[in-house]
Amino acid sequence: MSTSPLLLLIIFTGGVVWAGRQVSEDARVHGVIRESVLLPAGYPLGSGWSLRWSVRQGNSTQVWLVHNGNLSDRYSHRAQLLEDDGSLRLNNLTLADQGLYIVIATDTQGTQRRKEIYLTVSEPVMVSWLAVSPQPPISGRPLTLVCALTGGVQPKLTWLKDQVLVSRSANLSVAALEPSDCGLYTCLAEDSYSSHNSSYRLTVPECENSLILPLVLLLVSVILPIFLAILVKLYCCGKQQNNTPVHKREEERGVMDTPSLACEGSTDVVYTELDFPFRRTTLPIARPSVDLHAIYSQCRL
Structure with a gap:
């Protein structure tokens, strides 16, 4: 059985093309x-x-x-x-x-x-310049951001706003500038071998004013509870001291020289009476007896 010359030529040509392609890759x-x-x-x-x-x-x-x-x-x-x-x-x-x-x-x-x-x-891909028109930006007016590249092998351009993809074109246009358009715009250029980026922070006076209200609300939500807690504590301490008889407060000072211990350590528990099994025994100030009994009362507004 003989093989036709045409078939041998096709097989040989296909093998050469396949081998050449492998070598080139x-x-x-x-x-x-x-x-x-x-x-x-x-x-x-x-x-x-x-x-x-x-x-x-x-x-x-x-x-x-x-x-x-x-x-x-x-x-x-x-x-x-x-x-x-x-x-x-x-x-x-x-x-x-x-x-x-x-x-x-x-x-x-x-x-x-x-x-x-x-x-x-x-050459590595590089963002050669980033331009904004008009400059400075005007609220309510059109705005255009332009990015130019140099170097690279078939580089691709991407626009990011606050690290979120917004466009893949060379020019980024805004029909009417609003406070919601403010942010950090990044022009990212990359190819298969290198990458480079340049950023521009877009802001107008309206953008800064829009941040004042959230900031005030944040400060109020943090400072107001602390301020109210201080007022409650001061009120409880003053009320408890006014309700305690004078002779008992003097006895407390004689036994333990910490008249404001309750107010400094707690806002809801205060000591009103101290009872010792041996009244004639002088107890150390830093180490009260283990038989100490305390009757406490809760301060109510």
Whole structure:
């Protein structure tokens, strides 16, 4: 049984296209200026492999980066050869680093393997400026925020208001500025390799006035209960002292020199009478007897 030449041509062409696509996917690496990038090799140096790295940039001749495991002087200050798999790490990238990087691995039997990696380098995406029109903003009038980007690879722009997504266009427009439109607006630019943002706080006098009432209510809700509690405590203390006979208050001072202990420690319980089993015994002030009996009364408004 023979195979037709047309079928063999289709199979061969499909295999070449599939293989070429796999190589192009595996052999492309992208980096960003002033950052680091890893060029993978996959040949451990400790397994008998010797590596040579070279680069061809544009129409220039091939330049050696690594030869016999040693970095060239040109790249020794910002390149690193990883012994685990022979990969090459380039630091502090520039646009001049873009090019075709070739690694040739040779085993102990002299068999060579070749891998090509095409490195592309781009500037990081950046918000170059953010403008607001009119300036200053006027309440009740239209408002436009404009954001401009530079660098990046197909960057995308997003507008956030108080960290909430509001738009994905370059310009953000407000038909009539209201106090509810006030807030922190952020222009976020990002691509697959970098991101950058710039913010603008939008405010008008009406926005500040709208915050006064909630602030006053908050202060009243916190301070008023405390003030009422102090008044209740002072009232209870004064009422209890007025209702206590003078001779009993003097006896309390003679036994224990803490006439205002009840008012200072509690608002609802006061001691009105102290009864000791041995009245002629002088008790220490700091340590009353364990047989002390107290009859308390609750202060009622």
